[in-house]
Amino acid sequence: MSQKDAGDAVEMTFLPYSLEGFARWYMMFGDYAEIVSPPSLKELVKKIATTISKR
Numbered sequence: 001m002s003q004k005d006a007g008d009a010v011e012m013t014f015l016p017y018s019l020e021g022f023a024r025w026y027m028m029f030g031d032y033a034e035i036v037s038p039p040s041l042k043e044l045v046k047k048i049a050t051t052i053s054k055r
Contacts, residue, residue: 011036023048 003012016022023044026033030049035042 019044 001013001015003010005011014022019041023041026035026041026045027048030045035045
């Protein structure tokens with residue numbers, strides 16, 4: 001939806017339809033990106049990653 005220069009990074013804002021769908025999409029870029037908010041998205045990504053690592 002929007003992006004702004006944040007010094008040595010770019011801050012992007014999204015309005016996803018599905019938080020779980022967005023979490024799975026985000027994981028493709030996870031080693032290059034950081035979730036600023038919401039905390040529930042961070043927790044969802046952690047949960048998915050934990051499930052993957054147990055397989």
